[in-house]
Amino acid sequence: MSRPPRPLLPLLVALGAVAALVAAPGARPAAAAISCSDLSTPVLHRVKPASGTGLLTTSTNEAARAGSAYGFTDDRGAAFRAAATARPGLVGLHRLYSARSDDFLYSADAADVRAAEEQGYVDQGVRFHVSATASACLTPVERWTRGGRHQMVTSPASTTALAAAGWRSEGVAFWARPVAVPATGSAGLVSRPIATTTGTTFSFAAVPDTQMEVISAGDTRLTNRSSWVLQQKKMSFLLQTGDLVNWDTPGHEQWAHAKRGLAPLEKAGLPYTFAVGNHDTMATGVGGSARDATRSNALLRDTETLNSYFDAADFRGVGGVFERGKVDNVFTMYTAGGLRWMVLTLEFCPRASVVAWAKKVVASHPDYNVIISTHYYLTKSGGIGTTNAGYGDTSPEYVWKNLVRPYPNVKFVFSGHTGKARKARVDTGAKGNKVYSFLTTMHDRDTNPTRVVTIDTKARTLKTSVYAPATKKTWSAYTETLKGLTFVK
Incomplete structure (x- = not known):
């Protein structure tokens, strides 16, 4: 210059x-x-x-x-x-x-x-x-x-x-002086993991893109899923992998519908998080196309409406945030199955600074088993994405190389955005550890797919299936059992 x-x-x-x-x-x-x-x-x-x-x-x-x-x-x-x-x-x-x-x-x-x-x-x-x-x-x-x-x-x-x-x-x-992990103990943040279930077996729900469920005020699928999740035994928490809504409007109707659909979880005190998808930002305009294709990257980071409807206190168990007053990048801490768990939620194709922050979070919690939830990670063919998908800053490959692969306490990655759903992808980390990644996108116009994951920390197994409570439909192609898992203690 x-x-x-x-x-x-x-x-x-x-x-x-x-x-x-x-x-x-x-x-x-x-x-x-x-x-x-x-x-x-x-x-x-x-x-x-x-x-x-x-x-x-x-x-x-x-x-x-x-x-x-x-x-x-x-x-x-x-x-x-x-x-x-x-x-x-x-x-x-x-x-x-x-x-x-x-x-x-x-x-x-x-x-x-x-x-x-x-x-x-x-x-x-x-x-x-x-x-x-x-x-x-x-x-x-x-x-x-x-x-x-x-x-x-x-x-x-x-x-x-x-x-x-x-x-x-x-x-x-x-x-x-290094930049510390965000302060805890205030504004809905916690300094210790919150207890969820007892025993060695627990479950959590991984919810795909729900953008089709909030367009109409009369659509009850999101509320139906929340109520069904609460009825399941040993359910510890829920994560949603982005595109909670389809687009924003001046009246923010879809955000109001989403808030109402998740209200049963908040009322019951079940912890949850959602990743920020491209449709959850100002990058997507009415109708689902780019709001301004010349400014997609900048608009992707405009989440003012999202953060006016949700905060850390809604999620529960939030130990830290990347940006004060925003839930775009957060980590939540739980105990379940006799172990400590962290759900690390990252923005769409995160900024390098977000990845650097996430590295510090993971490295400073070596006794936590980390689950990463982000909108875009696996492609529809099951590979790790190599581009920013036309919106973001880095790529899933950058996240893999800089955040997932180096740390043996990163156990799972959940994503949506593209494709439909797949069985687990298994990768080997830098320490010889296994990392299991799940794609569950399923833009469903008729029902409410939900991936349920059940972990037995003593038997070292993971069982998962995709079920829709609104229509009682099971996608048996995605049912599987993984054995020989390892955990940090």
Whole structure:
């Protein structure tokens, strides 16, 4: 990009590189012991796809303005936490900008700042404070470079992607406080798993796309399913894999119908979640086609109506959310079958920042058996999807490689969106563990398909079938029993 106008410059904090802060000679260690609580300000990470140049900012307004005006549109969430003001033991990072290379540099050393200025960078002053030395509560931030531009990264997945794209590591540049899993204990969130059933056997319901069930106010199929699920023994929770509604209207009628259809679960206290499908967002217009095909990606993340009808308290058992006040990406925690379980619900072809957050959630709960629920994962032929389906940011393959495959406590993945239904797909994780994935889409105009999954943790078995309570129909082609399952304890 050309050099930003001067009024915006004080707003930009680049993801672009730190010039020789720790790795290079001249870096100075912190003079006093730091307090990790001082590094409490989230530093948001944005990237300009056209050039790969990175942006860091402590303000959501700054990020929005930089995105809309200068192309920093790849939202990767919060990269780390820093101190907004000078604190004992921390160093201030100067922000420097080069119009010639469209790059930003950070440095805490006066000599480094002068050297950068001699290369044409303009010093814009100190923007936030970090540590020049390692600490048990801090995470290293690496500097990467390519073609005169720089990026700062903390995620191993990010470094792998950069290396594949021809970027070169320049080592650790500084240390900052990692972004913690969202706080618990308030706003409908819990800090401990909620108990659901006793014994070694339990069931849960996996509900496919329900978009055809909420178009008419007189359609009772969603309510009928909720009531039927509540009548089943040992039912611990319900997950729905997206496209809860078909499209939004000014009156939000379909959302009202969906809320009413799930009300029996809320009243009875049975935990549930639903993934965000493309039809649940502003990407889909009235009639089911794209609302604005030129803006599908941006509209896919517009879930304001959804979040006005549902919150964490409705779901129950929510341990954390990716974005405050939104249920687009959440994790819920239960005990069932004598074990701990987590249902991790992800948005459609999630943003890389969401996947990075999900990795931290899974890694920080190694004693939980994780079930991932997302709208698009398996294709109609049973393969793991390789594209963003024309809407999203990443792909199911990206989710597999970066989130599912690396962690042995990820046990199941449930999805919808495409095809109809299939028996389990079995993949082998990085630790030799088995991951079982289920597709249950079934856009049914007449009844209400429901996949029931029953797990016996002692016998190490899983039994599943697809049944429609409204018409008492069973799809026997999808009935199966899996043996030899393993669980974490």
